[in-house]
Amino acid sequence: MTPQQPSRLIIASRESRLAMWQAEHVRAQLSLLYPQCSIEILGMTTRGDQILDRALSKVGGKGLFVKELEVAMAEGRADLAVHSLKDVPMDLPDGFELAAVLEREDPRDAFVSNDYASLDALPPGAIVGTSSLRRQSLIAARYPHLVIKPLRGNLDTRLGKLDRGDYAAIILAAAGLKRLGLPQRIRCTLTPDESLPAAGQGAMAIEIVSGRTDIDLRAVLAPLNHAATEQAVRAERKVSKVFGGSCQIPLAAFATVVGDSMHLTAMVATPDGQRTARAELSGPAHAPEALGQQVSDLLGQQDAHAILAECKAQADAAPDV
Numbered sequence: 001m002t003p004q005q006p007s008r009l010i011i012a013s014r015e016s017r018l019a020m021w022q023a024e025h026v027r028a029q030l031s032l033l034y035p036q037c038s039i040e041i042l043g044m045t046t047r048g049d050q051i052l053d054r055a056l057s058k059v060g061g062k063g064l065f066v067k068e069l070e071v072a073m074a075e076g077r078a079d080l081a082v083h084s085l086k087d088v089p090m091d092l093p094d095g096f097e098l099a100a101v102l103e104r105e106d107p108r109d110a111f112v113s114n115d116y117a118s119l120d121a122l123p124p125g126a127i128v129g130t131s132s133l134r135r136q137s138l139i140a141a142r143y144p145h146l147v148i149k150p151l152r153g154n155l156d157t158r159l160g161k162l163d164r165g166d167y168a169a170i171i172l173a174a175a176g177l178k179r180l181g182l183p184q185r186i187r188c189t190l191t192p193d194e195s196l197p198a199a200g201q202g203a204m205a206i207e208i209v210s211g212r213t214d215i216d217l218r219a220v221l222a223p224l225n226h227a228a229t230e231q232a233v234r235a236e237r238k239v240s241k242v243f244g245g246s247c248q249i250p251l252a253a254f255a256t257v258v259g260d261s262m263h264l265t266a267m268v269a270t271p272d273g274q275r276t277a278r279a280e281l282s283g284p285a286h287a288p289e290a291l292g293q294q295v296s297d298l299l300g301q302q303d304a305h306a307i308l309a310e311c312k313a314q315a316d317a318a319p320d321v
């Protein structure tokens with residue numbers, strides 16, 4: 001069955017350059033599929049973009065980047081929202097659903113610096129910028145001689161802070177830099193062994209209002225879905241969900257799909273990097289949540305629950321930024 005041809009679609013997007021690039025990317029794909037359709041992008045500012053002086057884990061986490069876009073859809077001002085999947089909460093509010101997951105870009109973390117080639121090259125006391133608890137935990141564990149300082153804001157803001165000398169180096173998602181045409185800023189990429197990516201990193205998702213009767217948006221958007229990416233991120237997000245899924249704990253989950261099978265690795269740690277639980281398993285790609293649950297169970301058999309309790313204690317004790 002071919003979906004009914006939409007005549008007009010409005011895409012809600014954050015206004016950062018990366019978000020706009022992603023919305024444009026979706027627009028371009030949709031206009032190839034539906035050449036008769038007029039497609040507009042509605043740019044909006046979210047609370048996550050406004051609050052730059054506090055750690056996200058302290059002010060409500062991922063939902064801050066999607067709420068305004070959901071309100072626009074609920075009020076009929078937009079039909080779909082394009083998100084970095086990493087910023088999408090594990091449980092969407094009632095009445096919303098993900099209609100498609102696009103093919104993943106590079107899922108790895110990137111080391112960015114004007115003066116140093118890698119984390120290993122940084123001298124003792126060098127300041128590394130990241131506000132991700134996951135990245136912070138990794139650096140604290142492997143490079144205890146480095147100093148981690150918070151770094152918020154969109155990609156351009158973060159690169160600007162690096163360039164004006166606030167940091168010796170920063171860690172960013174490779175995907176964002178590549179999408180913005182800045183791959184040359186990447187001094188080296190961290191392998192998943194060195195820095196296991198966050199659930200959903202490098203993937204984009206399209207969110208819609210469920211159950212619209214005027215148009216079958218799921219069918220309209222289905223051709224944009226990338227099956228292998230969807231399977232991988234479903235497994236990753238399951239682990240995130242089991243462990244409470246916000247930005248509150250250092251948590252990594254990364255799956256690769258080859259044919260009918262998938263391999264999932266996940267990790268939870270304390271922010272100071274002192275305690276880590278890591279587990280991995282292969283399983284059928286058609287049952288991603290089951291594999292996510294199994295890997296979560298393995299983490300639970302290690303001291304994942306003690307780690308979570310300690311995360312809470314460290315979070316309560318941590319400064320706000």
Ligand SMILES: NCc1[nH]cc(CCC(=O)O)c1CC(=O)O
Nearest residue numbers: 084086172173175176201202203
């Ligand atoms: N948390 C912010 C965020 N959300 C998505 C990306 C990058 C692109 C992606 O992972 O899809 C970033 C920036 C970063 O982590 O450096």
